Amino acid sequence: MTYPARIWRERHSRYRLVGVRCKKCGAIYYPPRPVCEKCKSRELEEVELPRRGKIISYTILHNPPVGYRDQAPLVFALVELENGVRVFAPLTDVDPHSVEIGMDVEAVLRRINRKEEYGVIPYALKFRPLIR
Amino acid sequence: MAKIDGKAGIIGWGVYIPKYRIKMDEFVRVWGFEPSVPQSLRMYEKAIAGPDEDTITIGYEAALNALRRAGINPSDIEAVFVGTESKPYAVKPSATVIAEALGITPKTTAVDMEFACRAGSEGIRNSIALVVSGMVKYALAIGADTAQASPGDVLEFTASSGGAAFIIGRGEEASAVFEGVYTYVTDTPDFWRRELSPYPQHGEGFTGEPAYFHHIVNAVKGLMEELGLSPEDFDYAVFHQPNGVFPIRVGKILGIPLEKITPGLVTPWIGNTYNGSALVGLAKVLEEVAKPGDRILLAPFGSGAGSDAYSIIVTDKILEIRDKASTVKEYIERKEYIDYAVYARFRNLIKRIPEA
Numbered sequence: 001m002t003y004p005a006r007i008w009r010e011r012h013s014r015y016r017l018v019g020v021r022c023k024k025c026g027a028i029y030y031p032p033r034p035v036c037e038k039c040k041s042r043e044l045e046e047v048e049l050p051r052r053g054k055i056i057s058y059t060i061l062h063n064p065p066v067g068y069r070d071q072a073p074l075v076f077a078l079v080e081l082e083n084g085v086r087v088f089a090p091l092t093d094v095d096p097h098s099v100e101i102g103m104d105v106e107a108v109l110r111r112i113n114r115k116e117e118y119g120v121i122p123y124a125l126k127f128r129p130l131i132r
Numbered sequence: 133m134a135k136i137d138g139k140a141g142i143i144g145w146g147v148y149i150p151k152y153r154i155k156m157d158e159f160v161r162v163w164g165f166e167p168s169v170p171q172s173l174r175m176y177e178k179a180i181a182g183p184d185e186d187t188i189t190i191g192y193e194a195a196l197n198a199l200r201r202a203g204i205n206p207s208d209i210e211a212v213f214v215g216t217e218s219k220p221y222a223v224k225p226s227a228t229v230i231a232e233a234l235g236i237t238p239k240t241t242a243v244d245m246e247f248a249c250r251a252g253s254e255g256i257r258n259s260i261a262l263v264v265s266g267m268v269k270y271a272l273a274i275g276a277d278t279a280q281a282s283p284g285d286v287l288e289f290t291a292s293s294g295g296a297a298f299i300i301g302r303g304e305e306a307s308a309v310f311e312g313v314y315t316y317v318t319d320t321p322d323f324w325r326r327e328l329s330p331y332p333q334h335g336e337g338f339t340g341e342p343a344y345f346h347h348i349v350n351a352v353k354g355l356m357e358e359l360g361l362s363p364e365d366f367d368y369a370v371f372h373q374p375n376g377v378f379p380i381r382v383g384k385i386l387g388i389p390l391e392k393i394t395p396g397l398v399t400p401w402i403g404n405t406y407n408g409s410a411l412v413g414l415a416k417v418l419e420e421v422a423k424p425g426d427r428i429l430l431a432p433f434g435s436g437a438g439s440d441a442y443s444i445i446v447t448d449k450i451l452e453i454r455d456k457a458s459t460v461k462e463y464i465e466r467k468e469y470i471d472y473a474v475y476a477r478f479r480n481l482i483k484r485i486p487e488a
């Protein structure tokens with residue numbers, strides 16, 4: 001089940017690509033984390049990340065997990081955003097065979113899965129090839 | 133009739149059209165229609181939402197484009213209206229998801245509206261009222277749908293997916309201002325969908341004359357009478373577009389020639405996006421042909437039934453903002469054709485055993 005509490009708690013990072021920046025050393029993390037991995041500081045602030053980036057690597061799932069079968073084949077990519085932060089996310093609106101490393105992509109809001117008919121709908125950012 | 137006198141206008145607009153298209157031949161092939169049926173509707177192809185898209189994602193991207201043109205801080209928007217007849221939730225507002233995702237929350241109101249294809253326009257009327265009264269600085273009105281049609285129903289030729297968003301604010305800042313709006317509503321059962329019914333039904337005899345034509349003609353005539361305008365005063369006219377024929381025919385009845393209607397005609401290529409229908413057409417006119425000083429007639433229609441006729445005057449500011457976001461033309465040209473099998477999969481028309 002997709003828990004409403006988790007969807008609510010993660011809404012800023014999932015809807016708006018909000019990560020955290022360490023106030024002490026400046027490291028940026030996505031998804032947000034409570035402690036800086038580099039300097040161990042717990043003083044981190046929310047920061048909205050750039051919506052555009054490049055594909056660093058990707059994989060194609062022909063047998064995706066439960067809830068994702070209507071999107072098969074599903075492409076997951078490691079995207080390096082314009083500020084260097086790396087995000088692991090699904091791609092959308094793309095022919096899996098046309099995906100290339102270095103492809104320019106942008107974040108768009110989409111339904112993440114259809115795990116169930118009656119629960120809270122999980123929306124989150126995916127990446128797609130640039131329109132302009 | 134509301135005289136607005138340019139006190140409110142369009143600060144930014146945006147559209148979204150999914151990339152998947154299906155050609156009319158596919159419906160003819162699968163359901164055995166006479167090939168002249170789509171031709172008689174002047175339909176070529178229509179846009180289909182992908183498996184991860186719905187009214188919320190469509191409305192969100194249209195609104196994001198509107199924000200890019202407006203160049204305002206999202207948190208200055210104090211009202212969000214989502215007009216749709218394909219809400220992802222029966223109970224839970226689509227408007228709150230969109231408002232949250234755009235950074236508009238929490239100092240705002242947000243609500244979904246329902247009036248068949250006219251709800252998005254009602255959002256614009258409400259936005260104008262809130263801005264003119266001084267209750268809000270900016271309001272966001274979205275019209276978006278992933279329209280349903282029973283497989284094999286003639287509606288399948290036209291019911292499509294897409295949407296448009298308009299940010300309404302004070303006239304001084306606007307790229308186009310509202311001169312007035314005239315609304316004409318009656319209880320006419322031309323099209324409906326009952327609770328828990330997956331597909332709408334249409335009262336055949338009611339569809340054209342007593343519904344679409346009667347309401348649009350009366351709204352437009354009422355507007356012209358109250359503002360002292362005649363058809364020649366409008367440079368462009370955008371009507372609700374349930375197919376490629378009705379908007380041209382209603383123009384003929386009103387004395388508005390074809391060349392003033394075609395710049396805003398989109399349905400033959402993307403289908404009827406329901407709450408987005410006339411609004412995507414207006415966006416196309418603003419993006420491609422409208423010059424400062426032009427007067428545009430906008431007349432959305434919703435079954436059930438009602439029509440709003442707006443007189444809109446374009447200002448100099450349009451030149452600064454119209455290229456700041458993806459255009460209707462760009463979305464229409466971004467396309468990938470799918471056949472009926474993939475369409476059936478995307479529209480969730482195929483029964484499968486639920487996943488464990």
